[in-house]
Amino acid sequence: MAKRTSLEAAACPIARSMSEIGDAWSMLIIRDAMMGARRFSEFQKKLGLAKNILATRLRALVANGILTMEAAADGSAYQDYVLTAKGRAVFPVMVALRQWGEDHAFAPGECDNRLVDRQTSQPVRALELRSADGRLLSAGDTEVKFTTSGA
Amino acid sequence: MAKRTSLEAAACPIARSMSEIGDAWSMLIIRDAMMGARRFSEFQKKLGLAKNILATRLRALVANGILTMEAAADGSAYQDYVLTAKGRAVFPVMVALRQWGEDHAFAPGECDNRLVDRQTSQPVRALELRSADGRLLSAGDTEVKFTTSGA
């Protein structure tokens, strides 16, 4: 049988994350939500995707606690989709994807937009990973450790 | 017609990134490659996915310059799949996904593994985004700016 393999219960946090936000449309929905989009039609217009697909994704994002539905801010009888704390926490992932894309997924000079610091309008630095005591870490300086205690 | 929408040519770096590495299996392949996996059967065993799917993903990753095939390190006639510089640059994305997953995709106490600094065995810090002049930035402190000059 060709049931699609689900990573929901994977032990690896990366696999879990991918199962919740590893879909292209979902990620772009979160991106637009971070940029202020709130309404169904707003997402549809910006993303240009079919309404049934959008409906499916929004339902999943709400079910996973990344978006919530609340009464529309403009006082109408409709609903707004707004990011929860969990949804806002996707920000570093978004920035990492953006920086990788800027550097590696465009021809030189092709990319026409950058993430900048609002105060100075200067491009932000590359994301940096640091140890508990503040040293800058790269891939080789890290490893995955299992907390094998039975807790 | 129901052709699957392609984000390959999207102007947004996030969309581009998702089209190259936004697939769950691809991301997990890169994860395992970072942890030292090199051979087809090694990926297949660790990931437990069908061989045809693995073959498709590996081909795409090679085509996108994230992996390269080179003569096997053990001297056999087989090939190794190894990360390119572009592939190794996915590291921050991986860390961001892992940290989000650890914090938001597990029940309390359920997650049994952490990314640690190899030197001290202490968990690493959360990824941090800084401005050019060193200030710590969160989502609201940033915006996307278009370099509207025709270069």
Next chain:
DNA sequence: GCGAATGGTTTCATAATGCAACCACTAGGC
């Protein structure tokens, strides 16, 4: 040279995507 492992490809069933049509409800003009 022989059996097993490696690294795939092929076949076919099932699941997801996406366009288009349809529909209930809301908003706003008058």
Next chain:
DNA sequence: GCCTAGTGGTTGCATTATGAAACCATTCGC
């Protein structure tokens, strides 16, 4: 209150991707 446009979906159907299993050519260990 009535009519029309817009919002927020659902349903049906064609196309595409996923996945299990079977198959196959090379290569390895001996």
